[in-house]
Amino acid sequence: xxxxxxxxxxxFLSSVGAEDSKMLEPPTKITALVVDDDTINQMIHHxxxxxxxxxxxxxxxxxxxxDVHCSGKNFDLILMDMEMPATRKLRAMGIQSMIAxxxxxxxxxxxxxxxxxxxxxxxxxxxxxxxxILHKVHKDG
Amino acid sequence: MDVVVQLQxxxxxxxxxxxxxxxxxxxxxxxxxLQDESNPDFVVEVVSLFFEDSERLLNELAKALEQxxxxxxxxxxxxxxxxxxxxxxxxxxxQGVCIPFRNFCExxxxxxxxxxxxxxxxxxxxxxxxxxxxxxxxxxxxAAGGSFPTL
Numbered sequence: 001x002x003x004x005x006x007x008x009x010x011x012f013l014s015s016v017g018a019e020d021s022k023m024l025e026p027p028t029k030i031t032a033l034v035v036d037d038d039t040i041n042q043m044i045h046h047x048x049x050x051x052x053x054x055x056x057x058x059x060x061x062x063x064x065x066x067d068v069h070c071s072g073k074n075f076d077l078i079l080m081d082m083e084m085p086a087t088r089k090l091r092a093m094g095i096q097s098m099i100a101x102x103x104x105x106x107x108x109x110x111x112x113x114x115x116x117x118x119x120x121x122x123x124x125x126x127x128x129x130x131x132x133i134l135h136k137v138h139k140d141g
Numbered sequence: 142m143d144v145v146v147q148l149q150x151x152x153x154x155x156x157x158x159x160x161x162x163x164x165x166x167x168x169x170x171x172x173x174x175l176q177d178e179s180n181p182d183f184v185v186e187v188v189s190l191f192f193e194d195s196e197r198l199l200n201e202l203a204k205a206l207e208q209x210x211x212x213x214x215x216x217x218x219x220x221x222x223x224x225x226x227x228x229x230x231x232x233x234x235x236q237g238v239c240i241p242f243r244n245f246c247e248x249x250x251x252x253x254x255x256x257x258x259x260x261x262x263x264x265x266x267x268x269x270x271x272x273x274x275x276x277x278x279x280x281x282x283x284a285a286g287g288s289f290p291t292l
Binding site: 039040047048 | 174175183190228
């Protein structure tokens with residue numbers, strides 16, 4: 001039975017459609033970086049991840065995302081608001097983390113994907129969108 | 142005991158009307174799902190942030206649209222932010238007005254923009270009022286010894 005850091009059992013994950021919740025790594029092993037300049041989204045994405053037992057850090061923009069990686073940190077998942085140059089730079093640095101674009105700019109989706117995304121979700125982020133991203137983190141890991 | 146039941150009913154009715162009348166959508170439910178014993182004030186905190194952000198943006202919009210030479214890119218950027226934050230908390234009607242607002246910005250249509258500004262101010266003030274009532278009812282219910290279901 002999986003338990004998140006907050007003590008929630010996998011019944012929660014199942015109830016939001018994570019039927020293969022047993023296939024997910026024990027939540028405490030997955031780490032994430034939230035990259036978003038909007039404080040409301042920072043708060044929501046941080047809490048969404050926390051709720052699924054995923055340790056996470058929040059930065060405001062692509063430059064800070066690059067700085068945090070240059071300081072030696074690494075994450076399983078990066079939730080990236082529209083930051084194409086930073087996505088390209090991280091890939092060029094050899095960062096192989098799963099990068100999921102989370103944005104409202106559907107017109108730029110293809111360009112954003114080409115910059116090096118593994119997945120793309122439209123804002124606002126929800127638990128079920130996050131769970132679908134996380135399944136991919138496990139499969140690629 | 143009756144007071145608790147009455148307040149629960151009032152809260153349920155008020156919440157239902159917020160969704161029924163389109164002030165809020167499913168995204169608000171998402172926020173409520175993220176609230177628990179270890180984060181008991183999550184919804185109030187996020188919504189308070191939304192109020193602060195929106196008031197700042199509405200002021201900026203009013204100032205920008207008063208200028209002799211309106212900077213429509215700046216106006217559009219503010220509306221884009223307002224659209225984003227209203228969609229993040231599920232404030233559907235506010236979000237809805239932002240769509241034609243952005244179109245008017247693209248067309249550099251000052252009358253359209255001013256009209257949308259009035260509409261978005263109106264919708265914002267309505268949803269703010271209704272959310273404040275919601276939170277007040279929740280507080281009254283807790284104070285009376287009751288609790289409200291989180292989804």
